[in-house]
Amino acid sequence: MSDLNSKHNRTVWVDIPVADLDRASAFYTAVLALPIHKHSMEGFTFCVLDHGDGNGGCLVPDKDAITTKGILVYMNVSGRIRDAVSRVVPNGGKILEETQSIGPHGFRAVVLDSEGNRIALHSEKDA
Numbered sequence: 001m002s003d004l005n006s007k008h009n010r011t012v013w014v015d016i017p018v019a020d021l022d023r024a025s026a027f028y029t030a031v032l033a034l035p036i037h038k039h040s041m042e043g044f045t046f047c048v049l050d051h052g053d054g055n056g057g058c059l060v061p062d063k064d065a066i067t068t069k070g071i072l073v074y075m076n077v078s079g080r081i082r083d084a085v086s087r088v089v090p091n092g093g094k095i096l097e098e099t100q101s102i103g104p105h106g107f108r109a110v111v112l113d114s115e116g117n118r119i120a121l122h123s124e125k126d127a
Contacts, residue, residue, distance in 0.1 A: 012122050013074035014057035017065035021047060024059045041103065074108065074122040081123035085109045099126065 018024035025036045025047045035050040036059070047059040077084035081099055088095055092114035099109040106124040113119055 009055055010076050011073055012055060012076045013120075014055075015060045015072040015074075015120075016057060017062040017071070018059045019061075019063040019066060021045065021059060021061050028059065070118070072110070072118060072120055074120040076123075077121045078123050079125050079127050081107050081109060081121055081125075082127060084121050084123075085111070101126070 016024070016028075021038075025038065028034075028047075028049060029036045032049065037048045037050065039046055039048060046061065049057045049059070051057070085095060085099055088111045094112040095109065096112060096118065097108075097110035099107055102108050106122060107126045108120045108122050110118065110120050
């Protein structure tokens with residue numbers, strides 16, 4: 001992620017669930033007119049939407065999430081993920097996945113907001 005994401009942008013990343021990775025990659029390449037890069041990490045293959053200096057996203061094979069979970073938006077809580085997660089339940093939310101490392105991409109926790117929307121809280125540091 002670029003420095004543009006570190007302070008001012010609230011949405012830092014989006015995971016878009018797909019049934020067919022190649023078909024989805026072709027669609028987003030055509031519709032968004034930008035390169036899509038296929039990657040594999042720890043036996044998992046996904047496609048990254050080219051994002052240069054801006055916010056980014058991934059096409060993630062997860063057929064079951066297409067209708068049941070939707071797009072997962074990552075919200076920036078840089079440097080304060082533990083504090084942010086501690087405020088979820090008292091403010092009417094629910095923790096779905098506790099804070100966890102996402103490798104060189106930082107840390108995330110997946111929560112339901114007070115309205116029932118599933119979002120990820122993201123920080124480059126586990127703090």
